[in-house]
Each structure stands twice: as structure tokens, then as C-alpha cells.
Amino acid sequence: MMWMILFLVLPLAGLAYVGWHVYILLPLPAVWRWVIVALGVVSFLLLFMNLSRSTDRLPLWLARCVYNVGNSSIFVLLYLFMLFIVLDVLRLVRIVPSAWLHNNWWTAAGVLVLIGGIFVYGNLHYMHKVRQPLTLHTDKPLTKPVKLVMASDLHLGYHNPRHELARWVDLMNEEHADAILIAGDIIDGSIRPLTEEQMAQEFRRLNAPVYACLGNHEYYSGEPEAQRFYQEAGIHLLQDAATAVGDLCVIGRDDRTNRHRKALGKIMAETSDSLKQKYMILLDHQPYHLEQAERQGIDFQFSGHTHHGQVWPISWITDMVYECAFGAHQRGRTHYYVSSGLGIWGGKYRIGTRSEYIVATVE
Numbered sequence: 580m581m582w583m584i585l586f587l588v589l590p591l592a593g594l595a596y597v598g599w600h601v602y603i604l605l606p607l608p609a610v611w612r613w614v615i616v617a618l619g620v621v622s623f624l625l626l627f628m629n630l631s632r633s634t635d636r637l638p639l640w641l642a643r644c645v646y647n648v649g650n651s652s653i654f655v656l657l658y659l660f661m662l663f664i665v666l667d668v669l670r671l672v673r674i675v676p677s678a679w680l681h682n683n684w685w686t687a688a689g690v691l692v693l694i695g696g697i698f699v700y701g702n703l704h705y706m707h708k709v710r711q712p713l714t715l716h717t718d719k720p721l722t723k724p725v726k727l728v729m730a731s732d733l734h735l736g737y738h739n740p741r742h743e744l745a746r747w748v749d750l751m752n753e754e755h756a757d758a759i760l761i762a763g764d765i766i767d768g769s770i771r772p773l774t775e776e777q778m779a780q781e782f783r784r785l786n787a788p789v790y791a792c793l794g795n796h797e798y799y800s801g802e803p804e805a806q807r808f809y810q811e812a813g814i815h816l817l818q819d820a821a822t823a824v825g826d827l828c829v830i831g832r833d834d835r836t837n838r839h840r841k842a843l844g845k846i847m848a849e850t851s852d853s854l855k856q857k858y859m860i861l862l863d864h865q866p867y868h869l870e871q872a873e874r875q876g877i878d879f880q881f882s883g884h885t886h887h888g889q890v891w892p893i894s895w896i897t898d899m900v901y902e903c904a905f906g907a908h909q910r911g912r913t914h915y916y917v918s919s920g921l922g923i924w925g926g927k928y929r930i931g932t933r934s935e936y937i938v939a940t941v942e
Contacts, residue, residue, distance in 0.1 A: 590653065593660045594623055599604050600663045606682040606692070624655060625649025634737065634760060635771050642772075646737035651698075651926035654890055658694055689866060690907055701928030708750060709935040713907070713916060715879055719858045720824045724942040728756040728787070731864070733881025734796065736767030739922045741776040747921060747936075748781050754938055756787045758824050761814070762883045763834060763864030765793025780913065782812035790815045790824060792831035794864040794884065796924075797816030802837075817862060821850040826942065828857040830877070830898045832880040834864050866917045873913040880915045881937075887919035891931030905932075 598616045605612050626649040628634060652800050656843040657826055669675035679686045728751045758892030766773060773779070782789065783897040797805035809816045811894060817831020819841040832849070833840035847855070859878045866882035887905040895905040901917070921936050923929070 580669075580833045584787055586934070590623070590656065590709040593656055594620065596654045597656060597659045600659075600680070603659055603681050604683060606607060606684055606687070614723045618873070620650070622648050622652040625652055625794050629768070632769060635679060635769055639737075639772065643737045643740070647926070648739070649657055650924075651917065651928070654693065654701075654926045654928055655698065657890070657893075658697060661706060662690065662693070676733060696891060697930065698926075698928055701930040705923060705927045705934055707934070708747070709919065710750075711935050711937045713937050713939040714799040715858075715914060715939055715941045717855070717858045717878060719826075719878070721858070723942065724756065724759075725827060725858075726756045727758055727760055727860075727882050727937075727941065728754050729762070729916070729918070729939055730759045730921040731762035732764040732794070732886060732922055732924075734764055734767040734922040734924050735778055736769055736772050738925075738927055739767065740772065740911060741778050741781060743922075744781045746783075747781045748784050748878055750936065752784070752786045752810070756908050756938070758827075758829075759785060759789045760829065760860065760881060761789065761790050761791035762862045762864060762881050762918065764796045764920075764922075765791065765794070765814075765881060766808065767799050767804055767922075768796060768799050770800050773808060779808060785813075788815065788824070789813065790817055790822070790829050790862070792817055792862040792864055792868060793837075795834050795836045798834060798836040808885050812886035819846050821854055822855065823844065824859055828854040828859045832861065832863040835867065841929045847875045866903060868894045869908070869910055869913075869915060872915070874911040877913050880913065881918070882915070883918045885919070885921055886923060887932040889923060889930075889932055890927070890928055894932055927930070 602612045602616050605615065613866060625645050629646050629649045634645050636670040637645060665677055669679060670677055710800060733739065746896050773844065793805065806816060817829065819833045821828055821830040830846060832843065861872050861877045863880060863882050865884040872880045885897045885901055885904045888897040903915060903917045905917055916937060918937060919932050919935055921934055923934065
């Protein structure tokens with residue numbers, strides 16, 4: 580019920596509120612105001628077309644347009660809602676005249692420029708990928724310092740096509756890492772665009788072995804199909820399993836979407852003592868119950884999932900929901916990093932958050 584309220588009732592109520600404000604604000608004949616409001620409603624409803632995977636039946640170019648328009652609309656709606664709330668409050672305290680919100684070209688132009696400017700900035704900011712260095716110290720034996728590139732939440736699909744993945748692969752290859760670790764959500768919501776654009780070939784260009792765990796979006800896209808894509812892409816999938824990566828032990832948990840995934844304690848009980856003598860890195864997509872890694876003596880946990888909210892003020896909500904929603908964290912001797920993600924879900928905007936990849940050195 581709570582999720583239905585958050586993702587259905589509240590957006591629809593916000594849509595009605597914003598639609599009414601747009602209707603009374605525009606100094607146009609009624610028929611044109613209705614047309615503009617209707618276009619906004621249709622754009623928003625395309626979101627549900629994406630969520631239902633109906634876009635998979637469309638030509639790829641059209642599916643991409645439907646995805647970008649529909650999923651962007653939820654963010655535009657959020658910012659229009661906040662702007663009109665502020666204007667209404669200022670009107671109630673008599674700072675903003677009521678005439679500014681009725682049949683006013685100047686206010687309409689101001690709203691358009693402000694919202695347009697915010698989302699142009701948000702898209703440009705999203706396209707800039709932040710290189711986050713990280714040093715991890717250990718007393719465990721290492722032949723030499725180990726360099727890792729770590730990323731999460733690529734969300735490859737209709738909105739993040741192959742040419743963008745190619746740019747990310749180039750960024751990773753520039754690091755000449757010993758290994759690449761990906762903490763889930765490589766796939767966005769449908770395997771179709773990855774298959775049609777043959778994105779697996781881009782992963783095979785990576786100049787270091789790739790290890791990854793599943794995320795919740797791999798389950799949304801279909802877990803068997805996701806596993807086949809990982810195999811085709813040459814990605815070593817760790818699904819409730821541990822493996823040696825040089826002097827490291829990398830453990831990958833299945834996503835918590837799978838309610839039957841193994842407990843971390845059971846995974847560690849099945850891990851050989853020789854592996855547990857190495858520096859242990861846990862990949863767990865969703866950063867819940869961080870105390871579990873601490874109890875099992877994990878040296879470092881890498882997670883994603885939160886996107887740090889993608890846009891402000893949703894970042895404030897993720898900060899309240901998670902013990903650590905973004906960045907470095909520590910519990911006892913266990914260190915953590917929760918990434919805001921290299922890619923993104925939905926509209927390609929970062930407002931108050933960032934897209935990043937992590938370059939870690941274990942020494």
C-alpha cells in the first residue's frame with residue numbers, strides 16, 4: 580500500500596495539481612491550453628508503458644523516444660510541482676501577486692526558462708563521469724598493490740545505448756586495472772536493446788577481467804536472460820559465491836530481490852579458509868543490513884542501488900532510508916563504499932548528485 584501511494588497516487592495527484600496550474604497560467608485560448616495539458620498527461624502516462632515493457636513491441640528508435648519522454652516526465656513533474664508549491668505559498672503570504680499565476684506570459688516564460696535550464700544542466704552533469712579515487716589499506720599479504728575499477732548501476736538499455744557504454748569502457752581501459760568489479764544493475768529494464776545493439780561486444784573490449792553480482796533490475800529484465808548476457812559479455816557472475824582474484828577474495832551476493840538467496844553467513848561458511856585469508860571484497864547491490872558484512876569479517880563492501888536519489892531532494896530521502904546512501908562508510912574494521920552509479924534509471928539527469936566510477940588501490 581505504501582509503494583502504491585508513493586508511485587501511483589502521489590504522482591497522479593501531483594499531475595492534477597501541475598496540470599491545473601499550467602492551464603490557468605497560459606494566456607492562450609482554452610483549446611490550446613487543453614492541448615498542452617493533454618500532451619503533459621500523455622508524456623507522463625508513457626512512463627507506465629515503459630514499466631509494463633510495452634515498449635519492447637515498438638521499433639527500437641520509437642521505443643527509445645517513448646522511454647526517454649515517459650521516464651523524464653516524472654522528474655519534470657517533480658520540479659514543476661515544487662515550483663508551483665513555492666509560488667502558491669508566496670501568493671498566500673502576499674509576496675507574489677495572484678495576477679502572476681493567471682494568464683501571464685512573463686511567468687509562463689520564466690517557468691519555462693527555469694525548468695528548461697535546470698534539466699539542461701542536469702543532463703550535462705549526468706554526462707560528466709566523476710573519477711573517484713579510493714585507497715584501501717590492509718595488513719593481509721599482497722604480492723603488489725592491486726588496482727581496481729569499480730562501478731554500479733550502468734542501466735544499459737533504451738536510454739543508455741551502446742555508444743555511451745563504449746565511452747565508459749574507454750574510461751575504464753585508461754586505468755589499466757587488475758580487475759573490474761560491477762555491483763549490479765548492468766541492465767536497465769529490458770534485455771532487448773542490449774541484444775539488438777550487441778552491447779556484449781563492448782564489454783569484451785575491457786582490458787581487465789570483470790566480476791559482477793546481480794541487481795534488482797536484472798530480475799526485472801529476466802534473470803535467465805541477464806545470466807546469458809553476462810556470459811556472452813565475458814563477465815564473471817558471482818551469485819552467492821566467492822572466487823580468488825589474484826591476492827583478493829571477491830564475494831558476490833545474489834540480489835535481495837531473490838528472497839531465497841543465501842545468507843552471507845552461509846556463503847562464508849562455504850568459502851574455503853584459504854580464500855578467507857585474502858583481502859575480502861563483497862559485492863552486494865543493495866546496501867541494506869551493513870552489519871552483516873562486519874559480523875563476517877569482510878574487509879570491504881561495494882554496493883550501489885541508491886543512485887543517491889538521482890535528483891535533489893530525493894537524495895534527502897535516500898539519506899534517511901539507508902545507513903549509508905552514498906560514499907565511504909565504516910563499521911568496526913569493515914569499510915564500505917556505496918556508489919551513486921555510473922549510469923542511471925529513467926531520465927538522464929543528475930541534480931545535486933553525480934555519476935561516478937571508483938578507482939581503488941588495495942595496498
